[in-house]
Amino acid sequence: MAEDQQQSFIRKLGSIFAYRPPEHDTFVLTEQEDEAAPEHGKEAGLENYLDQEDLKKVADEKIREEKEREIEAEEEIKKPARADILKRIRNRKQSEEEKRKADGDKKNKPDQGAKEAAGISPDINFSRELIKKELNIPISIDVVVRDFKLNREVNAFVAFIDGMADRDVINNFILRQLMNRILYDKYDGGTMFEYVKENVLSVNQVTVLTDYDGAINQILMGVTVLFIDGYKKCLAIETRGFEKRSIEKPTTEAVIHGSQEAFTENLKTSMIQIRRIIKNKNLINEFLTIGSADQSGASIMYIRGITNPSLVKEVKRRLKSIKTDFAMGDGVIEQFIEDNPWRILPQVINTERPDRVASHLMQGRVAILSESAPFALIVPVTLTALIHSPEDFNLRWQFGTFLRVIRACAMLIALLLPAVYISLINYHQEMVPTELLISIATSREPVPFPSIVELLFMEAAFELIREAGIRVPGVIGTTLGIIGALILGQAAVAAGIVSPILIIVVAVTALGNFAIPSYSLAFVVRLARFFFIALGASLGFFGMSVGLVMIAAMMSSLKSFGVPFLAPAWPRTKNSGKMILRYPVWERETRADELNTVDKRRQPKISRGWVKGEPPAGEKE
Amino acid sequence: MRNNLVKKIILVLLIVVLLPVGTAGCYDRWEPDDLAYVLALGLDKGVTDKLRLTLQMASFRSQSGGGGGGQQKSGGQASATESLTVECPSVYTGINIANVTTSQKISLMHTKFIIFSEEMARSEDFKKYIMSLPHYREFRESTNIIICKGKASDFIAQNKTFLSMRPAKAFSVILSQQVRASFIPRGRFFDFYNGLKSGVQEPVAILSGVNPLKLKQPGEGERQESVSGGEDGAGDIPRQGGVKRDFFGAAVFRGPKMVGELDGNETRALGMVTGDFSSSDFSVKDPEKPDNTVVLDVRPARKPVIKVNVKGGRPVVDLAVRLEG
Amino acid sequence: MLKEGKIGVFEATCIVSIAITAKLFFASPRALAEVVGPAGRLMHIVAIPAALVGFLFIFLLMKRFPGQDLVSVFETVFGKIAGSLSIIILAATFLFNSVLFTREFSEAIKVYIYPFTPPSMIMIFFLVPVLLMVYLGFESLARTVASFIWIAAIALLSVFILAGPLYKIYNLFPLFDGEIGYIAITGLKRSSVYGDIVFLAVILNPLQGIGHFKKAGLMAVLFSGMFIFTGLLILGLAFPKTVASELTIPMLSLARVIEFGTFFQRFESVYIFVWSISAILAAGVNLYAFTSIYCKVFRIKDQKPLVLSLGVILFSIGILMPSITVIVSLIALFRDFSWAVYFGIPLLALFFAAARGKKGVKTGA
16 A cells, blocks of 8 residues: 555656646747838738637628628618517527526536627517516615616616716716607607717717627726617617726836836726827727626737737737636736746746836837726737847937946846855855955854855845735835844844844845846846755855756746747847847937837938938037 | 655754754864864974974964953063974974964964975975975965075074054065065966976065164164165064064075075065066265265166077167156 | 756867867876977877868768767668767777776876875866766766866966966977878877767757857867967977977976066976866767766666666776786777777768668658
8 A cells, every 4th residue: 555655655756757848839920021011100910910710700790790680681671570589688688597407506606608799679678687687776876777767668777887987978978868859859769779869969089889798897897878669779878987096107117317107007098098108009009808797808019010910919819818716916917928837937027107008019019907906917028128128219329338247247136146145155166355254253153053044044134024015004004114124133143143234135136136127137137046046055156157057948938928038139130139238229229129020210310300400500610 | 645745844843953953063174173273384394304394373362462351461472372392203293293282273274484494405305395385185286485694493483473463464464565776576386386387487585583672772783785685685674573583585596405594685586587576765875975875766667678689699688668757 | 867967169169179289288288299290280280170170970870860869860861770870980999089088187186196096086086076076967967078168278378378488489499390191190190189079969969950060079179279389389499309209298387397587486286187178078078978978868757777787887997908008009999990980981971862862751841
């Protein structure tokens, strides 16, 4: 028995090492074939950006519209058939209901397939019942279904969610208008539906829906839906107006020089923030729904004519394929779409700055905005994009380059300094200047632990301070960090638990970590630091170089959406120097090569036209 | 699959964190306070055994003055080092024996100089010891080789800091500072060993001695007035105050055996020929007015050019030294 | 086929250069000093042209069969079985080379820095990144190597420059020490140091074309030749010949004596980074060369399942060698005769192809 178990354990252990073929094909971002064709300013066709499904949808839409028109025409002619159709729909509905019950109670989630085909019934009573049932009235108290009569004769009702929809709009511009008889004076007995849409409602955005599924989705998003008796469609009236946070300063990516606004949780506002920066008609904003239970939305933004179409298609493919119940926020979406979840390196840029998103969009990347999180995702990611801060571009190039060098140093310090310290004082004492070494030794004498324990203790304490600083409410949080670090460090030295030089090492490391502009990259560095400490403590500099090679190999094999992580350094391209050096703005003539954009040129060879031009007459020297 | 995933994660964590720390963690790890740093190593001829080894080590005691609470005042004691002498058959055995007294492991990795007594340097044993030095891992070839008149242990007893509390720094700076004044040669082991091994070079070491620190009273003893400064040998420099050890002049070797010594002035001349001379102040008597002394700050202008011609079986060496003052 | 991706001339040059120059960092210069004295650098003046001639033959062979890599060329020329056998000999050479790197490095670092650590421990640590690189595939291997080449080059140059005060011109004389003929013959034999350029012929497909192959090969030989020559020259300048043959690892000894002001001394520990990284990369390149040939001969589509077993093989062969003296003599033997494998077999193939009148099918332009 025990032997059996042991064998199975060994087999399991073996299965961990066993080779498994890759789960999916890697996506390669290819060069656009007709590179020569799109001259500057010439637009790439929109159809390039749509995948098969989208194209089919567009075609279907057209066909359906035509069909509907026909059906409408038919309906006008043979009203008697109506009851028949209704009956048929009801029958189908019931049979589906039964089928669902037969499937068992295991799935509480609404089955999308069941409702899909259900077009809106012209019978308003049926519609009302269905809506009430689907939205769980009266158990759910925030959904409102309000019945009334149009022109005192036609039955109608509106459905909306109290709080999601703007009450002012509903009261003043929908219900008041709809029930105002004066407005129906001109009604000549034609189609009430069209009349209401065209003459009565004074709301900016009204859409016609033909199925219950769409209607319910819209209601859940805060739209008010109007059903009128006798029509196979309903009106979705834009009334979204929920409470939201106003635009504030960025908190995790603050800059001194540059835009001072951040995203909010509201998707619409975020989209507008970007549109306000890029006033380009080719900025395309597509909306997708992810997650089956929460129906959370995400919006993909890209610029037609710049972004590589296959990149857009791939992003859409990945987003659409997500099947989960709850995909809230950018963090979850990020984890669903990243290429390789086993690598600790970030494979998506998270940012809360609209200007950063805009600049990446102009570079030819794709942004994904999600509901309910004030962050945008940008793909594909490169190391360069992660260590660049939006501030670089606002500063003059000399300062920008200097900042980048500082940041690169900060990253190295945050990653390696504790490991270098531990290997120096444990293995390579000869390298430390004698005087310093003796004073380290003297200050370490009262400490009863080995240096590695000391270091880990102090690192743990700093991590604690950092984590606690976020949790502790309000003003105390920020002060706690400083006071905690100061007092803890001082007390630890006084108590003889750690040596003073270690406090410096740990503090500088923490500083270096805070200087990394990307939060996710900073997290990677924070974790990888412990890996290096372990290697440095076990074999000194040799152990660290093992770690360095491993990290470099990992980085160079990583690809995010078909783009190598280390681009533009590897593979080598013309602008490999841009990684650290910030070129003067007039030198930045091409877009990042690794993105294989449709339009590669950002600006003409001579972007400062005045260099070639003549100064106004009389001003010349 | 799910189960595998968890195991994979655990395995990766184990490999990453526990394996290196757990397995390799301790072989060559030394905490800095578990080591005793030898700053100077002295070799004398032994009385009962072959060798008498003197170790001068940096002490951890008087260093803590910079810390917050330490109210230790070392007062007049200038030296922050402690020394130890053992009788032993060879250097490394000696270090092992010396380890008996120290709680730390004695380490040579920060040794600044190795001192041989003149008696040792003139004997046959010298070759044996000097040749065995580079085979020791911790020994560094940039250590200085010093030949001292008298006993090395006496020298180390006088090897104290002056004006400074930091022996390690003082010991490493004092020689490089003096090499600049060219009264001593570059006495690194690297050069010494290469000279020993090479067919075209003979080794030179720094000469040192213990100075009695007594200026002669007027009328007491005869002494010639110096011609250009620096005619004294190590240990004879007329001075008072400071510490008793002198580094002055050079010890000249033929093969692994000391054959003579140069005073400061001769060492400067040697430096001019080999090209190691950096700069020095020469006092020259004014030929017209013998009472006046002209001081020249002399620096090399070019590298010396040495031409050797063999004329009739006898080598003739042409030497061109260009200096500027 | 094995997925190897695409690399450029620069990466290819880096790969071969690091495999060649890494030898400078270990016991090779000392062995050289024992064999020919200070004339090691002169010998390399012979070895570089010899290697270039060898490379010319390989180039001619590859040009005869456009679009084919070395494995398929051998199979066309010698026939399936003989061709496979001959290429396996080449692969075994690469494997052995990487074993030598592994063991030589662990012994060297044990002597200088970690005297109490068992070599097996160091070897395990050493093999983890090597195997990881092979696992991740050729493209990332090439990029990793190319990322570190700057660090290696800068470090090497800094040793050259910082050791400046130690140079004594007279250490170089007499310039011609020993017989010219002896030096020339040793130089011809030592062209096997540059034998790693054969690897370029194996990775011809990711290298995209014979033009790139030529460029990368020439650059690699010239660059690494330059570095090796300068390195030997500098060792000759700093150490008299009698001392040079005593040092276990001359470059590390040179780094140890660097003294540049009161702070810039005892800095050789920093060079451990460069030493170990270049050894890791060189071992990785050699191991990948073996893996690549192996996969191509036996038509294996993915190198990933091989990696773990390769690691075990590498470790066991490495641990089999009893001591550093054996390793050093093995290396000397290896350097003397591996030219026969690196350049001899392709030359034989060229003759065979010419005699039988076999030619590759010209594809494309």
